[in-house]
Amino acid sequence: MLVAPVGWLARLFDPPLRALQRVGGYGGMAVFFLAPNMLVFGIFVLFPLVLNLVYSTTGGAALFLGDRSFVGLAQYERLFDCSNYLDPKSCAEDLFWTAVWNTAGFVVVQVVLMVVVALVTALVLNRELKARSFWRAVFFFPVLLSPVVVGLIWKWILQRQGLLNLGLYELGLTQVNWLIERGWAFTAAVGVSIWAHVGFYALILLAGLQAIPKDLYEAAEMDGTRPARMFWRITLPLLMPNLIVVLVLVLIRSVQIFDEVYVLTGGGPGTATLYLTQYIYEIGFASHLRNPGLASAASILMGGVLVVLTLLQLGIGRRNEARGKK
Amino acid sequence: MSRITLTDLSRSYGPVEVLKHIDLDIRDGELIVFVGPSGCGKSTLLRQIAGLDRPTSGKIEIDGRDVTRVPAADRGLAMVFQSYALYPHMSVRQNLAFGLENARMAKDEIEKRIQEAARMLEISAYLDRRPGQLSGGQRQRVAIGRAIVRNPTAFLLDEPLSNLDAELRISTRAELAALHKRLGTTMVYVTHDQIEAMTLAHRIVVLRAGRIEQVGTPLELYNKPANRFVAGFIGAPRMNFLPASMFPGSAAAEIGIRPQHLRRATPGETGLKTTVVMIEALGSETVIHAENGGQRVLAVLPGQQQLSPGDEIALAYDAKDLHPFDKDGLRLP
Numbered sequence: 274m275l276v277a278p279v280g281w282l283a284r285l286f287d288p289p290l291r292a293l294q295r296v297g298g299y300g301g302m303a304v305f306f307l308a309p310n311m312l313v314f315g316i317f318v319l320f321p322l323v324l325n326l327v328y329s330t331t332g333g334a335a336l337f338l339g340d341r342s343f344v345g346l347a348q349y350e351r352l353f354d355c356s357n358y359l360d361p362k363s364c365a366e367d368l369f370w371t372a373v374w375n376t377a378g379f380v381v382v383q384v385v386l387m388v389v390v391a392l393v394t395a396l397v398l399n400r401e402l403k404a405r406s407f408w409r410a411v412f413f414f415p416v417l418l419s420p421v422v423v424g425l426i427w428k429w430i431l432q433r434q435g436l437l438n439l440g441l442y443e444l445g446l447t448q449v450n451w452l453i454e455r456g457w458a459f460t461a462a463v464g465v466s467i468w469a470h471v472g473f474y475a476l477i478l479l480a481g482l483q484a485i486p487k488d489l490y491e492a493a494e495m496d497g498t499r500p501a502r503m504f505w506r507i508t509l510p511l512l513m514p515n516l517i518v519v520l521v522l523v524l525i526r527s528v529q530i531f532d533e534v535y536v537l538t539g540g541g542p543g544t545a546t547l548y549l550t551q552y553i554y555e556i557g558f559a560s561h562l563r564n565p566g567l568a569s570a571a572s573i574l575m576g577g578v579l580v581v582l583t584l585l586q587l588g589i590g591r592r593n594e595a596r597g598k599k
Numbered sequence: 600m601s602r603i604t605l606t607d608l609s610r611s612y613g614p615v616e617v618l619k620h621i622d623l624d625i626r627d628g629e630l631i632v633f634v635g636p637s638g639c640g641k642s643t644l645l646r647q648i649a650g651l652d653r654p655t656s657g658k659i660e661i662d663g664r665d666v667t668r669v670p671a672a673d674r675g676l677a678m679v680f681q682s683y684a685l686y687p688h689m690s691v692r693q694n695l696a697f698g699l700e701n702a703r704m705a706k707d708e709i710e711k712r713i714q715e716a717a718r719m720l721e722i723s724a725y726l727d728r729r730p731g732q733l734s735g736g737q738r739q740r741v742a743i744g745r746a747i748v749r750n751p752t753a754f755l756l757d758e759p760l761s762n763l764d765a766e767l768r769i770s771t772r773a774e775l776a777a778l779h780k781r782l783g784t785t786m787v788y789v790t791h792d793q794i795e796a797m798t799l800a801h802r803i804v805v806l807r808a809g810r811i812e813q814v815g816t817p818l819e820l821y822n823k824p825a826n827r828f829v830a831g832f833i834g835a836p837r838m839n840f841l842p843a844s845m846f847p848g849s850a851a852a853e854i855g856i857r858p859q860h861l862r863r864a865t866p867g868e869t870g871l872k873t874t875v876v877m878i879e880a881l882g883s884e885t886v887i888h889a890e891n892g893g894q895r896v897l898a899v900l901p902g903q904q905q906l907s908p909g910d911e912i913a914l915a916y917d918a919k920d921l922h923p924f925d926k927d928g929l930r931l932p
Contacts, residue, residue, distance in 0.1 A: 496698030497672030
């Protein structure tokens, strides 16, 4: 019943499509059909990327490109103008290097803790638990929340007169300035980020654990394998492809860290939790010393790091795929 | 030396009773085969013996020692899995060594055992390859090798040939029989393939819905099936079950007769009058699908038969080849 009108409607397009094929040929038709997507991609991805590159070669605080002067690689030179890279104070753009080292510290701690917590969570959720689906949902739920919501929830809990301090007060314990003391603010940034995303990574690892055939564990049991050896010799090697994917994804996400930490600490106390993306945002848009060229240069450098990490992930993905086909 | 005794063994998963009061004595050195249709409990029974699952009630003894609650690794058994269950990230050598390393055996002894097993199974050339680089047959040998190196008191084999192609299955079956003869170790073998059971077993245990239907040598089961189920399960093509009214003078409710025991009646000889429905010409023999008053009758006749669908033929039999069953399906004397 439906086929006839649909066919009639489709045939209406035949004449213009035939005309297009006559002009562009068979291969040209593919270009025609791809054009809308390429247009969207060009406007919203490619053009801003090129524009960013151009901005990084200009100076001044003006926003419009026509009002900006060409400075060549001066912005990059400013970013790398340092007598000692390990000491941000010795750098012309000290906030950039503070953000770089803060981000590096955050990435190291975050990656190690996230992978370990995700692995432990996946191992626990893979066991025969009561209400296993409920617990899986509990761990995955924060992943569904917007990072801003995550930041606001934890700010409400951790601020000076927040829920946690209220609880400590009620218990007669000493209250802690969770978001004001440097160490605690860093711990909060790492902890909140783990809470928000661990469910996603645990899910990837859980899928990997469930893909390990049960027979292998039974064979290992017949072989008299103790639980610890079972983990190190059977589970971990077979989970390695998933573990590496998680590792690289966490690495990429940690370098990009911004929203929940920005809402939670605003980069403070001082610059204790100022990370690279926040630096770029503030220098480009929010700071009174606005310098879009410098922000663009910093974002190009950060983009370079992310491209390397993404290529690493793609390489690992292909290697796993090739190994799976063997 | 290994004699395995199961006494009143039952296993339930919630309300579902998978094994029901199993009593079985597996003799030392014998190759016993558990056979039955899917879901009959044969693999579950093997897993109880292996220690990979615990019975709800009953007792398992190995050489007189109660092992019902003993962990799998401490029962002295080795198992060959249907999927082979080789560790994919380890080489063949590491697969064979893994269990021995767990037992903290000396490296020299481990290497000696690996070399012996590899020579016996002709896998020496593959020792440094990973399972993913081996064919199905080679993997199967490695799985057996992993069991052999442990020098177990008994081997448990869970449908070890089911992943092999038909040709390889036949040759591996013969190799397994030879291996059993050579090692002389008790083997408990699970299969759903009754031909595999008939060709390999010293004794066959036929299971249905968690119960043992009959235990006996392959020919005992073929010649004297205890009930209608065993009679239908053992032998290919399946036994014909016909109303006793078709056989004058029979007091049984039903008569079973194997297709191979029917022949074309000679002139003057009485037999079942049937109409040919379909013919399967296999060259060396011909399988006739015939009908008598709505009853399907299958006959395997020797050589090549000049018959067509619709032809009337009389199928004769010897009285000694008839298997009488009562209304409950039990064999009558």
